[in-house]
Each structure stands twice: as structure tokens, then as C-alpha cells.
Amino acid sequence: MRVSAYVILPAGVLAVLAGLLGPVPPSPASDGKDSGPVTGPGIVRGFDRPARGFAPADTVLRRATPAAEGLDPAPIDAFVGRLEDWTDPARGADQLFPGATALLAHEGAVVTRHASGDAVRYARPGRLLPPSRRVPARTDTIYDLASLSKLFTSIVAVQQIEAGRLRLDAPAARYLPAFAAHGKGGITIEQLLTHTSGLPADPRPPLWQVSGGLPARKQAILAARPSARPGARYRYSDLNMLSVQLVVEKVTGKRLDVLVREGITEPLRMRDTAYRPPAAWRPRIAATSYSVRPDRGLVRGTVHDDNAWAMGGVAGHAGVFSTVDDLAVLAQALLNGGTYRDRRILGPRAVELLAHNYTERFPGDEHGLGFELDQAWYMGGLSSPRTLGHTGFTGTSLVIDLRSRSFAILLTNRVHPENETPSINPARRALAQALARSIPVRAPGGGRSWFDGPTVGPDPGERDPGERDPGAAEAGGDDSTLTSGRLPATVPGRTAGQLLEGGPLHVSYDAFVDADDTDRFVLERSADGGRTWQEVPGTARSGHHGRSWERVHAQLPGGPYPEGLRLRWRYTATALAGGRGVNLSGVLVTRGTRVLLDSDCPGAPLTAHGWHPLPPPWPLARAAGLPSGGTAFGCPPGTGPGPGPVH
Template sequence: MTASGDHATGGPGRWWGGVVYPECAKEPEEPGAQDASDLADTFCRLGNAVISPREVDPARVAMNADSLAAVDDFILSALADSAASGAALAVVRRGQLVRLRGYGRLDWDPDASPVTPSSIFDMASLTKVVGTTSAVVILIQRGLISLDDRVVDHLDWWDEGDPAKSRVTIRQLLLHRAGLPPFRRFFLEMEGRAAYEDAIGALPLDHPPGERTVYSDIGLMTAAFIVETVTGMALDDFLRAEVWRPLGMADTNFTPDPALWDRVATTELDEDYRGLHVHGIAHDENAYAIGGVAGHAGLFSSARDLAVFAQMMLDRGAAAPCVADAASGLPCHRPRFAPVSIFGQGWVDRITRRQSPESTRALGWDTPSARSSAGDYFSARSFGHTGYTGTSLWIDPTQQLAVVLLTNRVNPTRDNRKHIPLRRGVHDRVARAIMDTPPRLREGPPEPGRR
């Protein structure tokens, strides 16, 4: 399968090549045999995967090694069936990395770099939770906004197109209950933040606020506008200062530097809008047109960074000091020399619980539906989110388990749907690898109505 040279041209990236990873040592090195500062960026090849030597023996956290090997085989089989050109996986249990590896390549081009734990993927809608929701909660903790503030308390232009919008609250934005449409193809007519503010301000609601749940990009775009207005900072600058840098998530940002494009997965062959094979810039057209930094999409990150974020969520908003050594197995990219607190006591639980029997939605986050991308064995208390490009993050606090699965399934076309069984299959197989508290098929409240 290839997308190169057929139609659209002019993608901004190119493959520099030359990366060859050594075969992994047959016997693990003694703890301390490698300098800790080297291991964050040290990888080796094991079969058809590129892995981190920071993975621990699965038995250490009561997981079955053979079952996890079956996860590897399942992913490789899906890639061979064109689910994506490549994938990255992180599996964390009880604070230990049992999987941190990459499969396939960053593009169908045979010269493309292999996927590694440091490969950078377009997060798409994971931006909504890892980025925008985090920023909103930080401002609430500081008393700068509240969930029940009206949007117009902070954005006086927001209700220009519909007086009913004056009743919409920040809580309703995060719950996708503001009455907004799912999206609009603004990018065909405009670019830049000012133009988007004018268009969103003039947009009428589809439904009265609070009446129904309709997943909306526009709601999270609006939440980001609030963050930027209240802080006086661009969303990416605020998140870098308050989340990425304190946690040591050095791969995570909007608009990756072109020097990093050899590590960035290619997304769609965009013939209709940009006329290029999208690489190193936001796949989402509205995120691209607004300037690359948006509340609903546009974030880029890696499996190793999202493992750090997931562990912070499992630790209820805090992160312990860490170094990227072989002995601890703790998710860690750049060292943390002191404890870090991102969310205060009770906030992780508050934003990740289903808020209504009418919907699976939590505050920003989602919870499992009957046919969830989390599969059938993550508990009803699990929370997560997916991204249109083929990314997902699911966390099950009852099992102290997190799974990061990153793919570029939209390469070369968004019509590819093979990532759907891939996601479910990976999560089911990971969950069934647990030996000490084997999960059961998920039971929960009656399935709410969803879009």
C-alpha cells in the first residue's frame, strides 16, 4: 500500500533515513549498567518491534508475558492488513511500563523511519482531554474560572449570533451539552483566530443548552478561547509551562519543529483542501486554518509522553520524582527532580466520572460505551478518549492500568476503518493479560443514547 507520488504533492516533510537500531540484548543488563540519562532515548529492535529497554518483566506487575506477546502479534497483523503504516504502544500497570514500543513505519514509504516509543503522532481529539480539559481544570483550581461560569462571562462576543448562547456554561462545553453543532467547515472560508472568533460568535445553537449531548469540536475550541483570554497566554504556551514541562513531556506540543519531522507520522493525502500529503502539521483542517493551536485538535505527542500523563492521572493528578532508568520502570521521559502536582485532590475523580445516565460523557473525558474502543474488559470506571487520526488513551483505575495506542490510520485516507477492531482487540488482549485480578466482561448502567 502506498500513497506517494500518485496525486497530491508538496507535503512539508521528508525522510532523512539512516536510523538503524541494534538487536536487543538476549539477557537484560544489571540495574545501573547503563547511565539513566541515556535510556529515555535508547531503543533496540526485538523481532519486528522497536522497544525501550525500560520495559519491565510483566510478571513484576502480575501480567502474562505470552499474552502481551500476542498483543504484539495482533498489532503487526493489523498493520500488515493496512490498518495503518505504523503504531506505537505503551502499557502501564501499577506504575510500571510493561510495553513501550513501536511497530511498522511512520509512512508507507519504505524509506520512512521505523516507529519507536519516541515517534510523534498527531493526537487529533486527544487534544481535548490531554490539553484543553487539563488547562480548564488548572484555572478552576486557581479560582480564575468555575465550571458554572457562563461562557459570556469571559468571552463577551460569544453570543452575538444567538441570545440563547448567553446561558451556556463551561461545564456544558466540557460535557458536549452546550447545544452546539458537531463542527463546521470554517476552514473553507477563513483562517486565523480573529476570523474563527467572529464565525463562532455568529453561530446559532442547534439545540437549547443542556437539552442533549452532541459531541462538538466547537465547544472545546471555545473552552480554549476562555483559557487564552483568562491567562493572557496562547494555549500552547500555557500548557507547556503548566503541564508538559513540569511532567517532563518533551515530545508534546502543537506545531512540531521541522527538525523533528523525521520522527512525525504522516497522516492524510489531502487532495481537496491543502493539496499535499499531510506531515508535521495538524491533520484537522480547522486546527490548521486557525494556526495549528486549537482546543479541539492539533496536539502532537508520543507514546512515551502519554504514558507519563496517564500515570499522573492514575496517581490522582500527581507525579513523583523520576529518572529514565531501567530499574524503576516508572513512565518517565525527562527527569523530574521533585514531586509535581497538576491536579489537586479529588479533581481526577471528578472530571473522569460519567456525569449523567443520558450519556457516557465525563468532563472532557469519555467513559466506556457498549462497543467502546476500550474493548469489553476495561471496567465501567475506566475513562479515556480517542482521536480521529487513529490515536487513543484509556485508563482503568480499578486495575491501575493504562493503554496508549497511537496510529496514523488516516494515511493515506480517512476512509480506512480498520483501526476500529485494532483498538478493541488491543485493549481486550491487554486486559486479559492480567493474572492476579482477571477482569470480567464489563457491566454497567444501561447504554445511554449517543450520537
């Protein structure tokens, strides 16, 4: 609750000075401490209080409703409704995939687990199965993870680094001398795991066209020719992870599927996760595409990727099948620092290797070991430098946000019955955005506040649906404005210009900015009744800002302003934007000891276009034991359209 005054009396002067010079209530994220997990019904850490370090190692997933965990259920419910639309064949071109299963979790609580559509809908392209023969998607449906399999390969590689069998900076040829062919002798394990090796994207020719069986196909991987020198560029490549597969198999003497089973799925009791799933799983497996070349017919229960199929279904880049529940256990284990139910698959320092950005020199392609970092095109509102994840061509995605201790999993069969489909990145972003916006952001002073964030729309210029977004600059944007009335309010016998003369004006407000670097949030002023606007220097903001509140201060000249002064806060989101959005509160405009505008006063002249007013307090704050906020001290009763009388 802020202190302000409208009548100049000695006590009032003291109150005003206390309000202007006293410390602003600190952001919950600014104290530099992590109080650990927040527990209890209706209590949640808040998106503006990012966690530091890993979750407690004994955190175990549990089922809960969003409201019981202090989350706003509305964004999650809205996503579930959209998921139903995206799987509805009656939507025509707006259908993104036949079937999908989604899961959201925050601080160990699974708050959404929902399936929609069909796991099997088509017999072949253009031929729908009759309803009686379709297989509905379920929450335990097993999906082909496609490139999410790369994460399992990466974890196995880091396990070998922990065990001392691999060195991150060592050339792969140290372990596989034949890999040095065609000038590849200097490519390191790190470069393979971060896609900076210089290898092309795919084997050429495709492995399924290489005769001679598995030995010949492994030799083809070793003999691949680089397309760039090591470290010179980022290029996402299946060959990188196929090469890592051969390295870990060589140093351990075990096949990759055995390493994944012994090192990941068995310790974590991921009972529905495997390469080459057994026939008994087939009724629960979602179908993928109808393959003509190679001639495989409708693919269901065998790996979709043809190169992985040529490797016998076990490949470094593809081949793993799983469910949302099993992937949730893996995600929570990483949030816990590598442990789940007293079973450790990695140490905390090893998990940090997965989340460390090794590709800062390639902006937009941030990458840890196997995991992608801060990719707004599918991480949406959960994106940040401490967010890791991956996508898969079959229509899968996993997003793990270390700062909010949350994760979002979307598994679909978007390639059923054919590969060329609309991009599903809007659905991926929408899922992450739903969770991000369900986690509250609370104004430091507890008073009136406003919110706006990027919308989740189509992908302009999408080139590779389901796997990589080109990251090209999007045309256009969406502006939202919060505009003041004329300042100051009219006083009999004095003009607006006279009221603003005699000294500079001070503007301050609380801003929570968690946005894409291409977004823009800025304060502007107008001295001609709103016909033209000028940016107030020093107020422009974009990017993540550590998910913390900032008290922004600006000074304006005292006038004259013959037509009065108007202020507006403008937020511009690009067509494809990451981050949760922008919150604004605590607006205070003063000249000397005179308060011209206090946004916490009833009737404060602020008009929102695009911004969403949040009631004071946040609806769930009372259950969370937070202050209730309310009217600023000193606002006169019955305040009308202006900020109150000026004396």
C-alpha cells in the first residue's frame, strides 16, 4: 500500500516525502534467496519469484487441480478447449493433428493431464477409418518421440562423462579412429552434442538406401563428409547424434537401447518408455505416417524416422517411444538435480551441463548438451535462458523451466497419415503459455495492475514444421496502450499549463517485463492532447529481466503544457513472441509534493486498450496469505474522473 497526500499540511508533507523517497517494497525475486518450494493449498511461489537452484531431491509428482496449487485455472482451461479444436476433423485446415496428449506440472504438482482426438484415425492418406475402427487418444497413449530421443542419447553421454569414460573437449576420433575420415579428426564431443560440428543435417544417401545391413550403415555415419569447419556455425544435425551413439556404444561396449534402459528408464521406473516397443504395447501406440518410400505401409509401433528404422529402430537421433507420464518423471528428475524417488541418474553438476549455454556465439540457437535453450518458438511463456527442451518431427515437445520449476509436455501424431501438415508450433507455444500465465504475478504494492502478453498465432514463414522454426523476423506487431487522461485535473481559475509550471514532473511505476527481445514496452508522453507522442528516454524495456519487478523512474520537464499532459504505456508484441508478457502497476506522477496521478486511487484516469486490468488483489492472493492491497492512502472519497483535487 503506497502513501500519498493531496492536501499540503506538515503531516501531509511528511507522508508525501515518505511515499516519494522511501524504499519501494522489494520484488519477491530481488532478495537473492530461495525459500525452497512453497507448499500448501492455494499458495504458489509466483512467476515473479524465480527459484534458484534445483527443486528438493525428494520432490515427487502428485495430482492436483490448478486452483488447489494457487494457479489461475482459466489459461489452462482455455488451452484444453483449443486442444479439442486442433484435433477436430470438422475444423478442416484448422485441424493440426489427429490426436494429442498434454501434461502440465508446477512445483511437483501435475495440474493438467488431458488427451484429445484419435491415436489412429486413418488407414492411409485420404482414407478415414470408420468411427468404430478408430483408436481414441488417451492419457496413457504411447507416442513416437522422434527427436526427443536425442535427449536420452545426451543424458547417456553425460553419464559417461560423469563416469570418466568421455571427455567433453576430446575429439570423437579419440574413441572412434575411423570417425577422423574426411577431415573430421578435430570434431569434439561437445561440438557433436551442441550441433556445432560442421556435419550436414542428414546422412547422404539416406541410411535406408545403404546396403550391407547395420555394419555398413554405421560405417556410412563414420565416413560422412563435413559441410563446414568445426565450431564455425550452428547446424541442427541428426548425424551429430548418430555419431554420439557410436561413441557411447564404443566406450561402454553396450548398445544404446541397453544404456538408456539401464541408465534412465529402469532407475526412474519409466515402464512405458523404450526403443522397439513390444507387440503388447501396440494397442496403446499412436500411428504415424503411411510410408511409400521405403514401402512400410501405415507405421504404428515401429519408428517413424526412416534412418532410425534402417538402424534397427535404435538410433541416437530417434527411436524412443513414451508417454506423457513417463516423460513427466524424467522432467521432474532433472528439476530435482538428477534424482527421483531416491534413484539418481545424474548429479546436479551434470544436469547443469545439460542446461549450460555452449553456443552464445550463435544468437537464436542457444544450446546445452543435447537440450535446446530459450527457444520462444515452442517454449512460449516459459522461455528464458534457464529453460531447456526439445521438439520432435512427429509432433512432440518437452519444455522444462528451471526458474518456475515447471514443465510442459505435448505429444501428438501430427504426421498421421502423412508428413506434410501445418505447423503445430502454435499448439506447443500455447501449452507453455497456458502454464506460464496460470502462475500468478503479484504487484509489489498490492494495488491496481494491468497485464498484457503476446498472443499465440500461426507461424509466418514456417519451413520445417514440427522440428525447427527458422526464427525469421516476423512482420507487423500488436500494440496495447494504457493511456492517462489530461494531467492535471482541472482546477477552477487555473489552466492546465499553469498547474504544470514550476518544476519537473516525476513519473514512477512498477514494471514486470518477461518478453521476447523483439518486443517493446515503453512510456510515451503527449503535450498536444494525444495527437502526437514522444518516447520518454530511459523507459524502453524488452527481454526477460530475470523475471523480477523493477521500479522505473523518469523525469519530465515542468511545462508549460497549454493543452495539459497525457502519458501512455505502450507494449508491442511481435507476431511470434516468447515470454509471459508485461505487468504494470503503482503509477505515480508528482510535481514537487503534489500528486497528479496515483493509479491506486479509484477513478484514476487510465484507459486500457489491449491491457487486461487485474483486480486488487490478485484473485488467489487471499488464499496465498498475501496482503489484500486496496485504495492508496490519501485518495479522497468519491474521486471522480481525475486523480483527485489539487491544492
